Amino acid sequence: MDLQGKVAVVTGSGRGLGRGYAEALAASGAAVVVNDIDAESAGQVVKEITGAGGRAVGVVAPVGTAEVAEQLVATAVEEFGRLDVMVTNAGILRDRVLWKMSDEDFDAVIDVHLRGTFTCARAAALRMREQGTGGRLILVSSPAGQRGNFGQTNYSAAKAGIVAMARTWAMELAKAGITVNAVVPVAATEMTKTIPALAPVIEESERTGRPFPDWLRKDEGMGTVEDVAPLVVFLASDRSSGITGQAIGLGGDKLALWSHPQEKSVSFSDGGWTATAIAESWTTGVGAQPETYGMPVPQAPGA
Numbered sequence: 001m002d003l004q005g006k007v008a009v010v011t012g013s014g015r016g017l018g019r020g021y022a023e024a025l026a027a028s029g030a031a032v033v034v035n036d037i038d039a040e041s042a043g044q045v046v047k048e049i050t051g052a053g054g055r056a057v058g059v060v061a062p063v064g065t066a067e068v069a070e071q072l073v074a075t076a077v078e079e080f081g082r083l084d085v086m087v088t089n090a091g092i093l094r095d096r097v098l099w100k101m102s103d104e105d106f107d108a109v110i111d112v113h114l115r116g117t118f119t120c121a122r123a124a125a126l127r128m129r130e131q132g133t134g135g136r137l138i139l140v141s142s143p144a145g146q147r148g149n150f151g152q153t154n155y156s157a158a159k160a161g162i163v164a165m166a167r168t169w170a171m172e173l174a175k176a177g178i179t180v181n182a183v184v185p186v187a188a189t190e191m192t193k194t195i196p197a198l199a200p201v202i203e204e205s206e207r208t209g210r211p212f213p214d215w216l217r218k219d220e221g222m223g224t225v226e227d228v229a230p231l232v233v234f235l236a237s238d239r240s241s242g243i244t245g246q247a248i249g250l251g252g253d254k255l256a257l258w259s260h261p262q263e264k265s266v267s268f269s270d271g272g273w274t275a276t277a278i279a280e281s282w283t284t285g286v287g288a289q290p291e292t293y294g295m296p297v298p299q300a301p302g303a
Contacts, residue, residue: 039060065119108154125176150295
């Protein structure tokens with residue numbers, strides 16, 4: 001996939017998935033603005049990319065504010081002449097159950113994930129519209145945003161909001177030739193190690209050097225950072241010009257298109273519904289097959 005001549009910004013790219021995205025984009029020919037709050041991590045990624053013959057520059061700053069978003073776009077333009085791709089990947093976790101989650105826990109995650117996606121996408125869209133040659137907004141969501149997850153009120157809400165923004169911006173930016181898609185990655189990172197059901201499998205793979213078992217890569221769609229990065233490269237390329245407004249998952253061996261929410265079942269009552277009528281019809285009407293919720297716990301065969 002040839003990305004020669006394209007310029008990308010990847011937020012939160014000093015480690016984990018963001019680093020994988022930045023390095024994969026650079027390996028395909030794109031110039032990359034590497035962003036992280038840790039100067040050493042960002043510098044190491046820039047060094048790896050340039051050492052392999054690629055082009056990269058680092059910006060050490062926390063995403064969230066309009067000022068940082070504008071700085072990232074300005075750096076791309078000043079260093080490489082333009083901006084073609086914005087990957088909004090930066091994120092943090094502050095996991096707590098509802099009754100233990102503080103305002104600070106909630107606000108910190110929303111500021112980085114949701115507000116950071118908004119400000120960076122807005123700054124990128126302004127530049128791309130000015131350039132007049134289209135562009136790509138690639139927003140990083142999560143399965144937690146599609147299904148909810150225990151202890152992740154803030155994270156799940158932010159990631160769900162990111163998919164909603166992708167659908168909205170796909171409409172708003174279509175005339176400018178800018179596509180907007182949400183990526184739903186599933187990969188072993190420092191974040192996923194905090195999930196009790198996954199931690200033992202990830203740690204065993206790291207300790208032994210053995211790849212993840214087939215059931216995890218296929219049934220659960222869980223793999224490595226390197227497994228997920230090709231989706232970002234594809235969405236950054238000219239080959240994806242007709243794809244917009246989608247939530248696309250990749251992990252392990254599984255590529256998936258997530259459905260958009262829609263009415264599953266409907267019932268009608270002439271003249272409207274009373275509370276009693278809803279109660280009496282629920283189990284045989286719209287509520288006959290209620291939706292599941294929450295992240296399924298990974299289970300090895302025979303477990």
